[in-house]
Amino acid sequence: MRDRARELDAADPLAAFRDRFLPAPGVVAYLDGNSLGRPVAGVADRLDAFVREEWAGRLIRGWTEPAGSGGWMRWPEEVGDRIAAAALGAAPGQTVLADSTTVLLYKLVRAAVDHDPGRREIVLDTDNFPTDRYVAEGIAAERGARLRWIETDPAAGITADQVAAAVGPDTALVLLSHVAYRSGWIADAAAITAIAHDAGALVLWDLSHSVGSVELALDAWGVDLAVGCTYKYLNGGPGSPAFGYVRHGLHDRLRQPIQGWMGGHDPFAMGPGYTPAAGVRSLVSGTPPILAAVPLLAGLELLEEAGITAVRAKSRALTAYALDLVDAWLPGVELVSPRDPDRRGGHLTIRGSGFRDVLGALWERGVIPDYREPDGIRLGLAPLSTSFTEVHDGLAVLRELVPGGPS
């Protein structure tokens, strides 16, 4: 099987990208790029240059200069537009970098629930990521809205039919993850968005496990709202800022609740009352996270160079190869991810009794997937930084460690 991995690596048009990440000494296989992406090699130099030239050199002038560029003040939109072009299938002027995914979720769910007092229901699914569910629960309680839960079968994912059966004239918002954090199931965003719209509802897609891994077409799908994180496949670093998307046509109709000076129409006027900025900028509240965005720029450059279509093609090949190994080597485990490659995102989850105990041994051997309750080992295969040989070597160690495997 290792020969097969070597052949796949030799034929991989993106293989050379793997050498453009910083080394991870002692790591045999990093299989958790969907939780924390590896740093691009240029990140340290880029941070060094930023600190010495931009921060130390320009000091407060960095916020507004060079004149014409708008300086750091424009980074939320500029970085947002780059994410949109490289990964979201979205035209400029609809995306900003800001806050954390959770805070952006709060702002956008609130905006959606508040925009039509006649609609009091949020449709979401039981397998959505915890923070999405917790944010929605809190907002439902405070705004007198109801949650309408779709029971998800993690292995089957959320379907258009389920959403069609759940929405109605009382639906304010359909809140779903595009790629499910456990199973890797890709929801049919185009169909589900259309179903939500037919019911008069807005839709918010959490793209945290999609962005930089699968192809997205927010504009073409007619998506209303989206959020996502940048520390997974975009390699922004631990706790890097999130992005939020609000489609053209909604900027004047929706209002997010955290009114901050940096989302106002003229921050330095410091006037008596808040007037939101035009466009998606009003999604910003506090001072934008400038230094924290620097590593992300390096990650975006790699994605821009590789192109999301090639990234997605490699992602499919990586998960298909991993599935072949699981089938051959781990017959007793349960696959909690779709076999259909069109419905399968960039990661796979396999379940087996005792997997919780296996994780520590894997880490000691330099094989690093992550673990999700219950008994799930999640294999996140970041296309730009993961080789087929790495997948082979990691799963070979897992095969040794699972009960009943070779020792």
Add this chain to the structure above:
Amino acid sequence: MRDRARELDAADPLAAFRDRFLPAPGVVAYLDGNSLGRPVAGVADRLDAFVREEWAGRLIRGWTEPAGSGGWMRWPEEVGDRIAAAALGAAPGQTVLADSTTVLLYKLVRAAVDHDPGRREIVLDTDNFPTDRYVAEGIAAERGARLRWIETDPAAGITADQVAAAVGPDTALVLLSHVAYRSGWIADAAAITAIAHDAGALVLWDLSHSVGSVELALDAWGVDLAVGCTYKYLNGGPGSPAFGYVRHGLHDRLRQPIQGWMGGHDPFAMGPGYTPAAGVRSLVSGTPPILAAVPLLAGLELLEEAGITAVRAKSRALTAYALDLVDAWLPGVELVSPRDPDRRGGHLTIRGSGFRDVLGALWERGVIPDYREPDGIRLGLAPLSTSFTEVHDGLAVLRELVPGGPS
């Protein structure tokens, strides 16, 4: 006058700290450390080490290892406790690093307004920083609360008598800045906090212009809530995360509205409903900003080494010296800051007609204060990175440029 500056520098026990910041080529005088602090020299190396060793080397393991330390998961509290010890006069367990100042203001003002449905008024002053006012306006509108405005004379600041006249049985929260962003006026936090408490209200102090510059004693003053930013006197870098403080005794009584997985009691259980973490951790919502906190650690080390008492003593001396120069050289300008050193924070604002036009010329000459409407030049004198000679040289250029000055 320059001899006097040199004498003051020679006698300054903190003078050597200035050399521990990265150079700013071409900058004659940086007089805006209260807006964006300069980077400590070690920041670039520290970021480099973090990226190579922590992020690239530990990868996802960084969140939970080394075992016992809690890894990055504990950074919000650990960095918060360091800020508390070095700068806030606060015991551990009450402070977290998170979000932006604006987002933390939203969370804490909401928590305060929601905690007693019988109290529907927020007391604040017209000269508070815009984002504080905008957040309060938004919350008042959404929660059916009222804003009770105290009209501030910027040169006189907010007084205990004014607050006493404004609070009453309907006051939920008194929301003020400890050091006013324009005038530098230091409010009497102990007296005002006691007045708020006598009325049964909570108090929230915005410490953005205080922290790392003036001495604070949150615990001794009985302060309920506080927020502040870390990119000014704490040298955290552009857009670095903010901190929030909630005193012991309130953790179980207050609930902030942005329910996120990282503020839950067991984030990786990923269970069906949100249960807040014990203590101040529940103020956290999304994934903590780890990389963005790294420069701050370097800034905190300098403050810990110098000690806030010495920092405050130098701050008083710097502003006193600057005042002497303003009096001697700029007789036509208006001082919008207190002459009383006990009521004067780390920055001075002076007003003069045409100051808006002077700013560009100052910047061209390498003298960098900032500007606040109307006609205000604000001189922020960060004690660890500013010399008396620098103050002299900067104001000498201003003297040349103001209408009627020597040319």
